[in-house]
Amino acid sequence: MNKLSIILPVLNEAALIGTALTALQHVRLRGAELLVVDGGSSDDTVQLAAALADRVVVARSGRAQQMNRGAEMASGDILLFLHLDSELPEGAMDFIEQHCGSSANHWGWFDVRLSHPGYAYRVIARFMNLRARLSRVCTGDQAMFLSRPLFEQVGGFSELPLMEDVAMSKRLRKLGPPVVCEHRVIASARRWEEKGVLSTVLLMWKLRLLYFLGVSPDKLAALYYPE
Numbered sequence: 035m036n037k038l039s040i041i042l043p044v045l046n047e048a049a050l051i052g053t054a055l056t057a058l059q060h061v062r063l064r065g066a067e068l069l070v071v072d073g074g075s076s077d078d079t080v081q082l083a084a085a086l087a088d089r090v091v092v093a094r095s096g097r098a099q100q101m102n103r104g105a106e107m108a109s110g111d112i113l114l115f116l117h118l119d120s121e122l123p124e125g126a127m128d129f130i131e132q133h134c135g136s137s138a139n140h141w142g143w144f145d146v147r148l149s150h151p152g153y154a155y156r157v158i159a160r161f162m163n164l165r166a167r168l169s170r171v172c173t174g175d176q177a178m179f180l181s182r183p184l185f186e187q188v189g190g191f192s193e194l195p196l197m198e199d200v201a202m203s204k205r206l207r208k209l210g211p212p213v214v215c216e217h218r219v220i221a222s223a224r225r226w227e228e229k230g231v232l233s234t235v236l237l238m239w240k241l242r243l244l245y246f247l248g249v250s251p252d253k254l255a256a257l258y259y260p261e
Contacts, residue, residue, distance in 0.1 A: 036134070038127060039067040039110030042087075043100035044118050048077040054118045055086035061127055062088070069108050071100040097174070098191040098198035105185055114179040119222035122177065126217065130179050133213040141180035141206050142213035143172040150223035154231050159221075170212055171203040175221040180206065195255035197245050 040058065044051060055068065062068050068087040072080050073095035083090045093103035101115050112134045116122065123144065134140045145163045148155040166172045178199065188205045191198045206212070226234045241254050 036111040036131060037065060037067065037109065038112045038114060038130060039069055039104075039108035040114045040116055041069050041071060041101055041104035041108060042116050042118050043071050043073065043097050043104065044075065044079055044083070045073040045095060046075045046077050046079060047118050048075070048079050048082055050118060051079055051082050052086065055083060057121060059086070061122065064127055066127060067108060067110050069104050071104040071107075073097075073100050096193065096195065098193045101198075102190045102193070105182070105190060108182075111182055112179060113182055113185055114177060115174065116177050117174055117221065119224065120175060120177060121220040123215075123217035123219060126177075126215070129215045129217065134179060134181050140210070140213060141178070141184055142215065143176040143178045144215045144217065144219040146176050146221045147218040148223040148226070149220055150227060155223050155226065158226070158231070158235065159218075167214060170207040171200055172212070174199045175219070177219045178202070184209065194251040196241070196251045196258055197254060198251075200242075200245065 038061075040061065047054075051070075055070070058068055067089070070083040070087045070090045072083070072090065072092050074092065080090055080092065089107060091103060091107050093100045105113055112130055114130065126144070133142060143166065146159050148159045162173070162175070166176060172178055184206070187209070188202065192201045194201060203212075229237075237257070241258060244254060245251070
């Protein structure tokens with residue numbers, strides 16, 4: 035049986051990391067490796083993660099750099115990149131093993147449901163899932179998974195300050211179609227809650243349009259992470 039490594043890039047998540055990693059212990063008991071990659075936290079993230087993960091690694095800050103470092107250090111044949119504030123559905127390991135365990139060319143993601151129960155959030159999730167399926171491009175919220183040989187074949191994540199998941203999907207879809215799990219990852223709605231539903235949706239659309247038009251990821255990151 036192929037081994038699954040779950041790679042979680044984090045930064046200053048002391049308030050959340052204990053609860054999030056505790057929720058993943060059931061997959062760890064089934065043989066999955068939990069690998070936390072810290073981007074230089076100034077709080078107690080690393081110390082709190084140590085007792086609940088198989089490995090805690092410190093890397094250069096930046097989600098792409100952290101995920102690449104995690105893949106380098108992971109021992110699994112299949113890699114799953116998970117946001118700390120996302121919750122895997124039941125049956126996730128079985129689905130990944132079924133679709134990636136038998137082929138080095140398989141990759142995919144999960145449909146998503148936002149953690150807020152409101153109608154607007156359900157609509158947002160529905161359109162996220164539809165867009166991903168039609169474009170064959172997923173975002174980090176959707177927990178991308180792929181075989182290690184395929185990850186190495188495409189050279190890992192491009193070390194971009196934003197849109198590294200989109201760039202990776204575009205390279206992978208040239209090599210083969212993705213598989214999508216209908217059992218949904220529960221993704222945090224905290225950005226929509228903090229910044230406002232409409233303003234966040236409009237910002238996401240704007241960023242995708244500008245990326246499509248060739249605007250550099252550095253400029254996009256400045257819009258996404260305003261000082």
